[in-house]
Each structure stands twice: as structure tokens, then as C-alpha cells.
Amino acid sequence: MKTPAELEKYFSALGAVFLTPPGALIERVRRIRALVFDWDGVFNSGVKGDGVSSTFSEADSMGTNLLRYALWRAHGKLPITVIVTGAENPSARKFAFREHFAAVYSNVLDKSEAIAAVRTAHGIDGAEIACVFDDVNDLAMAAECGLRCLVRRDASPLVQDFVAERGLCDYITAMRADRNAVREIAELLIGLLGEFDAVAASRMRFDAEYASYFSARQSVRTESLTVETRFSEALP
Template sequence: MAQNPAAALAPLSPNASAAERASRIKLMIFDVDGVFTDGSLYFTAEGDFMKSFNSLDGYGVKMLERIGVQTAIITGRKSGIVNARAKELSITHLFHGVQDKTVALAELLQKAGVSADQCGYMGDDWPDLAVMRRCGFAAVPANAHSEVIQRVHWVAEARGGYGAVREVCDAILRAQNRYDEMLAASLGA
């Protein structure tokens, strides 16, 4: 009897709490469509397209960088829009137009000088699963595909493009005991 292929993809092991996993993050990796954006693509008659990004998400990424957490994007779509947003946010590593995200992850780990256990990944759909299973911390927006939600360590309350990235950044800051310090600095304390 043939084995159900979906059964071979068991949920990620919950051998450590999400907060414990987030406390080890030295590199946080993000997908774009459905994570930084709501997943919508707006096409013009000329074939150009636009994406919408959330400013709260951007500030969350900047806060991670301020505490020494490297950031990266691994996305299947190649886009000047993503390149511009990554540059604006000073995202350390950008891999776009990627066919096999696990190949990009292997290259990224070498470039960043970290182990997969020290990485977090936020994605939302099946193309993200293989990378999520390799990283020490896997997160999704609230509106991720149900099969992906079942296989991660942490689920945001917000949807992709509506603050989910900021939520995971805040969770990492809290897990690394830096949230209160960053908030106090913003308050001028």
C-alpha cells in the first residue's frame, strides 16, 4: 500500500518552546508575497505590477537589525519593488527569483555564518515548508495556508501585509530580552 505523501511531512517537533527558539535567532528570513504583503499583485495594462508594504513591518525589521539580528528575504518572484524595499530596510541578504528555496538557504547560511538552528523563517505557503523545516524557528501570518500553520512554532495574530512581520519581530525582541530596552529608548528614557 502506498504511503500518503502528506503524512511524510509531519509537523515540526515542538521540543522547544517558540520563545526559546526565538531567543537563539541570529538571522531572520522572510518570504515576501503573503508575508510582507497581503499577497495581492496589482497589474497594469502594460504588465507592470505593484505591491503594498506595511510601515510597522518595516520598523520591526529595522529593530532586529539594531540588536544585531541579520535579516534576509528568500522569495520566488524577482521584482525591482522587492529590491527597493529590501534596500530601504537595509535587509542584509536578498535572494529573489529563487526556484529552490533550500538551495538559497544553504548559500545564505554560509554567507551569514550561522547554523540553521540560529535562523528563523516566516512564510505562508507550501513553497516555504522545506526551508521552515530546516530552520530553528518557523513562523507564519494568521492567513497562511492551513497545512503550513500546522507545521510551525509560532502563528501571528495579524495577516500578511497587515503587521504579521512586526509581530514576529516583537516576539524575537521579547525572547531575546531586548523589547523593553528598545521601547524605553523610543520613549526617551
């Protein structure tokens, strides 16, 4: 198990920026009960075209799975995991259903509405939500969450300054979206929980504990929601 200082050294060496010290992040990570991901610019570079859908990486998929497992081990229940996207993204919906996330919210212009819906539906506080985002249209969402990770985009230094100056972010990734930034964040958070070695060893063996988690994960029924849906009525 790596210490906070060792984790800071590892990830800073990659080029990551800790806006909140790792020691303080540990307490925030321990409170997390929900994971909220933007889609374009987080799981992919956001490149689009006529008839071209966005993509995702299996390395990031494994990262989300390991992080959910680590939180399941820590709290004895699955974290609520959702994707919030401002567009209509068939790939995001496919990924959410394949991974058995709780929900995918599409065509959301004010993403803070999705955070409010998750809080209301599941009886959790904003401090219990971790948010992964990449751009200005995500900031209202990030502002409502207790732990915020910004995916680096080298073309957006002023966005990075903006979130840092206003306390809207705790961590800026070293990797860009197309270089597995989600996986980087997942490994960092698992490391801060002090769970990485145990999680990796359990998954490697596919032991009874991991099998129990996986069974619970596979039983999640994913909701696909749009802005036209009244969130508070659509979620259980």
C-alpha cells in the same frame, strides 16, 4: 518585562497559535543570528496585477528594525537579514536596500538553496536562523531553520494543519499579512528576548546605544541576487 505566560496570553488573545510553548521558544530566539523573510504573503497579501508591484507597511518596517536592534543588543552584532522571494519583486529589492538588509534573493524556486547560501557565507547553523513564511513553496526553507513563523491566511487551514503535524512551524500569527503580521512576529520575538521595554525606550530617546546600532545598520551593503547567481560566490 512580560513573562512567557503573559506573552502567550497576550498573543493568543489576538488569535495566534503557539505550536511550540513560549518557554521553549525563548531558548531558540536567544540563538538567532539571522532573519529570513519571504515577501509576498508576508509583507503584503500577495495581490499582483499587470504593472502593479507588491507593497510593504511602515509598521512592519519598524518591526524589523526593532527586532534587529534587540538582537544587536543581545549579541553585539547585527543579525544577517535577508528576503527570499520566488518572483522578481522591485518592492522587495527597494525595501531591502532601504532597510540595509544583507541580501534579497529573487526568482528562487527552491528556497532551501538560499538558506544554504546564507549558512555557508556567514558560517552559521540552521538553528541560528529564524524564518517567516506563508505557503507551501516556503516549506523547504522553513525546514532548514531553527525558528519558524507562519503568517496566517484564513483560506489555508490545511496548510496550517500540514505544518503543525510535521513540526515545520513554531508560531502561527493572529494577523494576516495585510494587517502587519511581520510587526506581530517582531514584537513577540523581542518580548521573548525580554528586551521590548529597553528597546522601545532606547529608540524613543535615540540614545547613544541606538545611534551606534543605527550607524552599523546603515553601513550594511545590500546584495541583490537571482537564481542565475551562484550564491556561494556572490556573498562575502
